[in-house]
Amino acid sequence: MAFWLMKSEPDEFSIDDLAHCENQTETWDGIRNYQARNFLRDKVELGDIVFFYHSSCKVPGIVGLATVSSAPYIDQSAFDQASTYFDGKSSIDNPRWVAVDLTFKAKFSRIITLTELKADPNLTEMVLVSKGARLSVQPVTQQEFDYILSLE
C-alpha cells in the first residue's frame, strides 16, 4: 500500500463535498499533467491512502484522508466537449488521461497548513515543500505519512 497527496481547489471540490457524495465516493478526473497522470496510471493502486490537500484558497493545507477505491481507468471527461476537461487529442482508441475513484476516509480536526509543513525540519524532503511543486498527484513516504498524521 502506498501513500499520496492529491490537490483540489476547495471552491471546485472540497473534502466536505467528497464526504457528501453518494457512497462518499467520487471520480477523481481532470488530471491533465503527464507526471501526475503517470503516477495515477502506473503507481496508484486500489486501497492506497491519500492526503486530501486544499490549494488556491485562503489556508492551503492537508484537510483529511481519502482512500483510492478503484483501479485507474480511462478519464471519460476528456471526450466530453462540454467538459472543461475536454481534450481533443485524447481519443477512445488512444486515451491519454486516466482517473481513479476516491472515497472519503476522514476529515482532520484542523488544517495542517502548508506554512506549517514548510517550516517543519522533519519534512524538508517532502515533494509538496520542494521547489516548484505543482504536481497535483504526488507520492508521500510512509515516514512522512505517519509523521504528518501525528501532527493533527
Next chain:
DNA sequence: GCCAACGTTGGC
C-alpha cells in the same frame, strides 16, 4: 490580482 516557476506548443 500579481507573478514566479513550471509545463506545453509549435515554428524552424
Next chain:
DNA sequence: GCCAACGTTGGC
C-alpha cells in the same frame, strides 16, 4: 530537437 512564446498553477 531547440527554444521562444504562451499557458497554467498556486502561493502570496
